[in-house]
Amino acid sequence: MPKREGTTIAGKRDPKTRVKPTLDEIAERANTSRSTVSRAFSRPDLLNPKTVAQILAIAEEIGYRPNNMARALSTGRTGNIGLLVPDIANPFFPPLIKAIQSQADALGLCLFLGSSGESGARENTLFERLAGQTDGIILASTRLSEAQVKIHAARHPITLINRDMAGLPRVLIDTQAAVMEAVGFLAENGHRHIAYLSGPKESWSNQQRMEAATEACRRTDMRLSIIPLSEPSFEGGEAAAEEAVAAGVTAILAFDDLTAQGAHARLSALGIDVPRDISLIGCDDALPAMTYPALSTLSGLSQEAGRHALKLLCDAIEHRDGSQDMKVVLGARFILRDTAGPAPAGDAKDRDRS
Amino acid sequence: MPKREGTTIAGKRDPKTRVKPTLDEIAERANTSRSTVSRAFSRPDLLNPKTVAQILAIAEEIGYRPNNMARALSTGRTGNIGLLVPDIANPFFPPLIKAIQSQADALGLCLFLGSSGESGARENTLFERLAGQTDGIILASTRLSEAQVKIHAARHPITLINRDMAGLPRVLIDTQAAVMEAVGFLAENGHRHIAYLSGPKESWSNQQRMEAATEACRRTDMRLSIIPLSEPSFEGGEAAAEEAVAAGVTAILAFDDLTAQGAHARLSALGIDVPRDISLIGCDDALPAMTYPALSTLSGLSQEAGRHALKLLCDAIEHRDGSQDMKVVLGARFILRDTAGPAPAGDAKDRDRS
DNA sequence: TTGAAAGCGGTACCAT
DNA sequence: ATGGTACCGCTTTCAA
Numbered sequence: 001m002p003k004r005e006g007t008t009i010a011g012k013r014d015p016k017t018r019v020k021p022t023l024d025e026i027a028e029r030a031n032t033s034r035s036t037v038s039r040a041f042s043r044p045d046l047l048n049p050k051t052v053a054q055i056l057a058i059a060e061e062i063g064y065r066p067n068n069m070a071r072a073l074s075t076g077r078t079g080n081i082g083l084l085v086p087d088i089a090n091p092f093f094p095p096l097i098k099a100i101q102s103q104a105d106a107l108g109l110c111l112f113l114g115s116s117g118e119s120g121a122r123e124n125t126l127f128e129r130l131a132g133q134t135d136g137i138i139l140a141s142t143r144l145s146e147a148q149v150k151i152h153a154a155r156h157p158i159t160l161i162n163r164d165m166a167g168l169p170r171v172l173i174d175t176q177a178a179v180m181e182a183v184g185f186l187a188e189n190g191h192r193h194i195a196y197l198s199g200p201k202e203s204w205s206n207q208q209r210m211e212a213a214t215e216a217c218r219r220t221d222m223r224l225s226i227i228p229l230s231e232p233s234f235e236g237g238e239a240a241a242e243e244a245v246a247a248g249v250t251a252i253l254a255f256d257d258l259t260a261q262g263a264h265a266r267l268s269a270l271g272i273d274v275p276r277d278i279s280l281i282g283c284d285d286a287l288p289a290m291t292y293p294a295l296s297t298l299s300g301l302s303q304e305a306g307r308h309a310l311k312l313l314c315d316a317i318e319h320r321d322g323s324q325d326m327k328v329v330l331g332a333r334f335i336l337r338d339t340a341g342p343a344p345a346g347d348a349k350d351r352d353r354s
Numbered sequence: 355m356p357k358r359e360g361t362t363i364a365g366k367r368d369p370k371t372r373v374k375p376t377l378d379e380i381a382e383r384a385n386t387s388r389s390t391v392s393r394a395f396s397r398p399d400l401l402n403p404k405t406v407a408q409i410l411a412i413a414e415e416i417g418y419r420p421n422n423m424a425r426a427l428s429t430g431r432t433g434n435i436g437l438l439v440p441d442i443a444n445p446f447f448p449p450l451i452k453a454i455q456s457q458a459d460a461l462g463l464c465l466f467l468g469s470s471g472e473s474g475a476r477e478n479t480l481f482e483r484l485a486g487q488t489d490g491i492i493l494a495s496t497r498l499s500e501a502q503v504k505i506h507a508a509r510h511p512i513t514l515i516n517r518d519m520a521g522l523p524r525v526l527i528d529t530q531a532a533v534m535e536a537v538g539f540l541a542e543n544g545h546r547h548i549a550y551l552s553g554p555k556e557s558w559s560n561q562q563r564m565e566a567a568t569e570a571c572r573r574t575d576m577r578l579s580i581i582p583l584s585e586p587s588f589e590g591g592e593a594a595a596e597e598a599v600a601a602g603v604t605a606i607l608a609f610d611d612l613t614a615q616g617a618h619a620r621l622s623a624l625g626i627d628v629p630r631d632i633s634l635i636g637c638d639d640a641l642p643a644m645t646y647p648a649l650s651t652l653s654g655l656s657q658e659a660g661r662h663a664l665k666l667l668c669d670a671i672e673h674r675d676g677s678q679d680m681k682v683v684l685g686a687r688f689i690l691r692d693t694a695g696p697a698p699a700g701d702a703k704d705r706d707r708s
Numbered sequence: 709t710t711g712a713a714a715g716c717g718g719t720a721c722c723a724t
Numbered sequence: 725a726t727g728g729t730a731c732c733g734c735t736t737t738c739a740a
Contacts, residue, residue, distance in 0.1 A: 020733095022732095022733060022734085023733065023734065024733080032710080032711085033710070033711045033712075034711085034712095034733090034734080034735095035710070035711060035712075035713095035735085035736080036709085036710060036711075038733095038734060038735060038736085039709095039710090039735090039736095042734095042735075042736095046709075046710095047709065047710080048709060048710090051709080051710085065482065065485075065486060066486075066733090066734080067427075067486060067732085067733050067734070068483075068486045068487050069423040069426050069427050069432070069486070069487060069732090069733080069734095070427055070716090070732070070733035070734045070735090071733080071734055071735075072423050072716090072734090073421075073423050073424055073427055073715095073716045073717065073718090073732090073733080073734075073735095074715080074716055074733080074734050074735045074736085075716085075734080075735065075736095076716080078423070080487070087452075088448050088451055088452050088455065089448045089449055089452050091445070091448075093448075094442050094443045094445075094447075094448055095443055097442055097467075097469070098441075098442050098443050098469055101442065101467070101468070101469045102469070102471065105468075105476070105479070105480065105483075110466060110468075110483050110484065110487070111466070111467055111468070112464060112465070112466055112467075113451075113455070113465055113466075113467040114455070114459075114464075114465070115451070115452055115455045115456070117456065122459070125459070126459065128419065129422075129459075129464050130464065131419075132419060132420075132421060132422045132423070133422050133423060133434070133464070133487075234642075234644060258644075261644050261646070264646055265644075265646060265648075268646060287644075288588075290588060290612070290615050290619075290641070290645075291644075291645070291646065292615070292618055292619060292622060292645065292646060292647075293646075294619075374717095376716095376717060376718085377717065377718065378717085386726075386727085387726065387727045387728075388717090388718080388719095388727090388728095389719085389720080389726070389727060389728075389729090390725085390726060390727075392717095392718065392719060392720085393719095393720095393725095393726085396719080396720095400725070400726095401725065401726080402725055402726090405725080405726085420717085420718080421716085421717050421718070423716090423717080423718095424716070424717035424718040424719090424732090425717080425718055425719075426718090426732090427716090427717080427718075427719095427732045427733065427734095428717080428718050428719045428720085428731080428732055429718085429719065429720095429732085430732080
């Protein structure tokens, strides 16, 4: 039995003591019923305008705030949406989150955020917790298996970002064409051996990029070294850069901008100049111009992705039929800035040290 | 009246159709009462172990998930906490958010995130919305006035980050000593005229920094130009850098790292070398080593701040007495990296162009 | 146009 | 150790 502060000894409401105003309080003051007050907010058109005005006035006066949870309990709608990301500290996500957040509150929705720390297990836990208090959840770059995603999707509306699963609403940032462009650029500039710093296995984006890089290298007859990142972070990039150097490449394509920056830092520390000695290309444009020298990259589109995702999610929440197979694809492009250029002179062939 | 999918024509539950299991469903199957089932979860020690085991088994079998909102309605506790930041895209916040998020879910709490877009009005709206579904809210670098904060604090547990208001739990990152160190370093290195790029007026952090810079310059007999940023962003930094150059300074102290990077970009674009021509110092260490050349800055501590803040908030939620005036102060330090050094030779006096 | 009342899914007091 | 029951605050059908 909930104890409410603000009750007198007699157990009746003490008008002096400030408590959270409820519909009943308004009803009492307005000499009307709870139903009427409720309608004054939800369907004022059904009521006598005077009644509505009076109720609204009183509500305002005593500082009434509707109780979201009670409403949710009754309607089955929470007015909240959830967003799960692998790592909020990865610069790819903040703009995405921001876009979703701002659109959400334009729609009167509140946003629950979960950062899973790149762990599938945590992501599952967070999902369970959020599912109970949201109308739907956006899974961005999920590290969950298809099977797990399906299980969740069966219980709760879901929208995916950067994960391609038929039957679920999803928005995909397609970087394959951009990767091809980038590799093409490198090929034309005399590079013969490049590295791809590969991100998380579960990442759809990573699979796409690796695949495109492989294909592009095959076509341009370039050698490709795939170097797995220990983790998709600045530190991961540093370590991988070292391996890339050991492999003797003249250009590095990194899983994302954060790892690219890590690679850049390590290369510089090793006395290797970018782009003179080694060209470097990131992905996502997550640090737009924030880097110096400006990082070449593949365009980000995370904000657009966020907007579309929320839209799809809302649709999914409305017609729960799920009959439609919604899929939005955004095409990224290669952005040439200052970290990529011609291969070092006298390096037309491979400078592999083996 | 909530329409539940999964009811037969007769209006009774159809065991075949999957609906959200409730306490009653379990009670029915276990031939016991709702109270008992409820206790099996909350106070199993009061029950016969066999009963508990049986209930848990059934719950597991039918995939029961307690309904948070119903629980909250009854107990008055939501198990959620809110976090409001001015701009999630500002790199100072993600680490902060991450720290809070991960500690929150260690405590079994869910995190509501709001990004106000540097607008006090939006921050108020978000606060209202979150207040109804959280047990407490952390206000990070709030742009709200003291009066507004007080009003909110009167209705809902609050903890402040980087805002010093007596009576409210707060954690402060004190950068004054670090600013003094930084200015001292510049003075010793021959600088005679520096600029401070000033952030939002409402920002406590900015006030602290500006004050410290002013005082330090007074002591070291340096000239200080205070240049207000149009906004605390990369772009704001770019514009301000131009003004700093026009003022003829040899060193720039920026409100934060993001603006510092903006300044750096513009300086480079103007052909001004950092640190040869102009020294640059940021604040917050929000881009730890992510920049190249590595930005000199004041240490960040946002993660520590986040952890402390959540702790204080939980305390505030427990003993709602508010009798204690809790305040945690974290001291930042000057971190010398590659963007700050001696003033340009032959520039012992001012190179002001006026 | 309005009111009465039955829930929504739990919790916790009071009995048994 | 358990069951009955009165809430929590709001929505919505049904009747008046």
